[in-house]
Amino acid sequence: MSILVVGSIAFDDITSPSGSVKNILGGAATYFALAASYFSAVRVVAVVGEDFGPEHENVFRRHGIDTRGIERAKGKTFRWGGSYFDNLNEAKTDFTDLNVFETFHPEIPKEYEDTEFLFLANIQPTLQANVRRKMNGVRLTGCDTMNYWINRTRKELAETLKLVDLLLINDTETKMLAGEPNLPRAANKVLAMGPKALVIKHGEYGATIFFREGSFGIGTHPFRAPTLPIEEVKDPTGAGDSFAGGFMGYLASQTELNREVLKRALFYGGVMGSFAVERFGTERLQSLTREEIDARFQVFRELTHLD
Amino acid sequence: MSILVVGSIAFDDITSPSGSVKNILGGAATYFALAASYFSAVRVVAVVGEDFGPEHENVFRRHGIDTRGIERAKGKTFRWGGSYFDNLNEAKTDFTDLNVFETFHPEIPKEYEDTEFLFLANIQPTLQANVRRKMNGVRLTGCDTMNYWINRTRKELAETLKLVDLLLINDTETKMLAGEPNLPRAANKVLAMGPKALVIKHGEYGATIFFREGSFGIGTHPFRAPTLPIEEVKDPTGAGDSFAGGFMGYLASQTELNREVLKRALFYGGVMGSFAVERFGTERLQSLTREEIDARFQVFRELTHLD
Numbered sequence: 001m002s003i004l005v006v007g008s009i010a011f012d013d014i015t016s017p018s019g020s021v022k023n024i025l026g027g028a029a030t031y032f033a034l035a036a037s038y039f040s041a042v043r044v045v046a047v048v049g050e051d052f053g054p055e056h057e058n059v060f061r062r063h064g065i066d067t068r069g070i071e072r073a074k075g076k077t078f079r080w081g082g083s084y085f086d087n088l089n090e091a092k093t094d095f096t097d098l099n100v101f102e103t104f105h106p107e108i109p110k111e112y113e114d115t116e117f118l119f120l121a122n123i124q125p126t127l128q129a130n131v132r133r134k135m136n137g138v139r140l141t142g143c144d145t146m147n148y149w150i151n152r153t154r155k156e157l158a159e160t161l162k163l164v165d166l167l168l169i170n171d172t173e174t175k176m177l178a179g180e181p182n183l184p185r186a187a188n189k190v191l192a193m194g195p196k197a198l199v200i201k202h203g204e205y206g207a208t209i210f211f212r213e214g215s216f217g218i219g220t221h222p223f224r225a226p227t228l229p230i231e232e233v234k235d236p237t238g239a240g241d242s243f244a245g246g247f248m249g250y251l252a253s254q255t256e257l258n259r260e261v262l263k264r265a266l267f268y269g270g271v272m273g274s275f276a277v278e279r280f281g282t283e284r285l286q287s288l289t290r291e292e293i294d295a296r297f298q299v300f301r302e303l304t305h306l307d
Numbered sequence: 308m309s310i311l312v313v314g315s316i317a318f319d320d321i322t323s324p325s326g327s328v329k330n331i332l333g334g335a336a337t338y339f340a341l342a343a344s345y346f347s348a349v350r351v352v353a354v355v356g357e358d359f360g361p362e363h364e365n366v367f368r369r370h371g372i373d374t375r376g377i378e379r380a381k382g383k384t385f386r387w388g389g390s391y392f393d394n395l396n397e398a399k400t401d402f403t404d405l406n407v408f409e410t411f412h413p414e415i416p417k418e419y420e421d422t423e424f425l426f427l428a429n430i431q432p433t434l435q436a437n438v439r440r441k442m443n444g445v446r447l448t449g450c451d452t453m454n455y456w457i458n459r460t461r462k463e464l465a466e467t468l469k470l471v472d473l474l475l476i477n478d479t480e481t482k483m484l485a486g487e488p489n490l491p492r493a494a495n496k497v498l499a500m501g502p503k504a505l506v507i508k509h510g511e512y513g514a515t516i517f518f519r520e521g522s523f524g525i526g527t528h529p530f531r532a533p534t535l536p537i538e539e540v541k542d543p544t545g546a547g548d549s550f551a552g553g554f555m556g557y558l559a560s561q562t563e564l565n566r567e568v569l570k571r572a573l574f575y576g577g578v579m580g581s582f583a584v585e586r587f588g589t590e591r592l593q594s595l596t597r598e599e600i601d602a603r604f605q606v607f608r609e610l611t612h613l614d
Contacts, residue, residue, distance in 0.1 A: 017488075086488035087488070088488075088489075181324075181393035181394070181395075182395075182538060182540065183511065183536055184536040184537065184538045185538050187536075202512055204490065205509055205512035205513070206512070208536060221609065221610070222536060222610065223610060223611070224533050224536075224610050224611050225611070226531050226533075226611070229490055229491040229494075229515060229517075229529060229531075230491065231489060231491045231492050233489065260613070260614050263613055264613060267613065301613060302528065303528070303529065303530060303531050304530070304531050304532070304533070304611050304612075305611075305612055305613070306567070306570055306571060306574065306608060306612070307567050
């Protein structure tokens with residue numbers, strides 16, 4: 001089945017203890033689309049500037065990603081610069097040049113209207129809600145957000161959360177959104193805001209999915225998937241978006257959404273996040289095979305499963 | 308089989324968002340012994356003062372714990388006061404009165420010399436090493452330590468680490484001990500210091516065990532066990548010691564130390580830690596049944612296992 005991601009395409013400057021790169025292709029929609037492309041047909045709605053050339057578009061095309069929804073605007077593509085120090089879990093933002101992304105109003109091409117799965121990457125909540133409202137036929141909508149929107153557009157975000165099935169955020173964002181320091185209690189508060197399920201990403205410790213009573217008809221027992229302890233974390237940028245791409249991409253490849261499928265999706269999310277951080281930018285995500293992905297899935301299983 | 312723990316018995320004052328208690332029985336050896344007592348015969352070497360009465364000793368005795376190694380000294384028992392705020396992972400120490408613990412020199416009773424399993428709770432590393440050297444017949448030695456000893460007695464700690472099989476510490480302690488911010492690389496550096504295996508406790512995210520090449524003959528693949536996301540964390544004090552008690556206690560109950568046994572031990576560690584935090588002090592650990600423990604073991608398995 002097909003999955004549509006709406007979000008940012010960017011050029012990034014990244015410095016980490018492993019080195020430094022400039023002007024590499026990034027952005028939430030890019031990481032998501034590449035990760036999801038190993039599982040499903042992917043479509044992208046994003047905006048880029050005049051500096052986005054065929055060599056960049058080909059990164060998507062080589063993975064069979066439908067780029068008809070990428071709007072070309074006058075000006076420059078969104079640019080972000082970030083540095084990681086010893087604590088690789090947190091980036092220090094060096095600069096943010098929104099450029100053409102500042103006035104991004106996602107337009108859904110006619111050909112995309114039959115898309116079954118939708119992922120609203122981290123953009124302004126009202127834009128997310130507008131996209132969701134246009135896509136009446138979707139079977140499942142996933143959504144990301146960040147501290148910035150939780151603090152500044154809480155009311156708008158609350159409206160968006162009523163329209164989505166799955167919210168994928170991290171521990172800090174969950175606690176902030178709920179105003180509650182205990183994670184399971186915060187999860188329940190967030191679920192009461194609308195989503196059927198909440199995926200909390202714990203960075204190097206994996207992720208937990210919490211279910212709202214009655215959602216998917218599979219009970220409310222949470223499920224937790226690990227990530228692999230990785231020796232070579234070169235660049236954590238995009239790990240969360242790659243997680244979301246693996247998670248949603250796997251869901252979109254399945255005919256039924258039961259508990260077992262959601263559990264496996266959580267494992268695949270962790271797998272794709274763990275690959276993403278092994279090289280700078282999207283380098284590793286561009287060069288994977290499904291065999292490598294399934295081999296790591298098995299490693300994750302062995303890492304956590306009793307006989 | 309029997310397991311001996313050498314460590315502190317204390318009286319604690321604890322404040323958390325759930326309330327406040329004064330003068331309750333605590334200390335690493337107490338939490339460890341109670342948690343381990345559900346799996347194995349437990350012996351304790353510790354020191355207490357004149358304020359340690361029969362009502363306190365009975366807490367151990369009711370669980371069949373051998374208290375002959377508890378030395379009574381002139382003066383008061385070790386006292387600790389701590390407060391937890393929203394971040395329950397970190398205690399603010401309000402006071403530490405070492406009292407009789409200040410001059411603690413662990414004496415091993417003759418009757419304890421045949422003990423098969425030894426756990427050196429968090430005390431000064433040279434004292435740990437001395438105990439280990441006296442116990443020539445032990446089959447397996449586990450060891451804890453803390454930032455204080457890593458910073459101030461690094462040389463002494465290095466000597467101790469050559470004498471132990473298992474080290475159980477948390478993420479921060481691992482990175483500090485190794486001088487390396489990447490966890491798997493830090494783990495390998497710590498393993499090179501002596502222990503056959505390193506158990507890293509991740510608090511609410513579970514624990515990972517790393518193996519030294521050739522140790523236990525079971526390869527070097529790490530294994531990760533979860534903890535349960537808990538809505539009611541009343542008091543995190545002793546969670547790590549309870550984890551160690553469940554982990555070591557389960558090991559001591561098994562005839563063979565293979566990979567599967569070590570994996571299950573890690574699960575039982577998480578189970579005992581998760582019970583400990585549900586009530587203040589050792590209250591929950593005092594009132595458990597093996598059925599409750601095994602039921603939670605199953606919950607942990609379901610939380611993380613694919614079909």
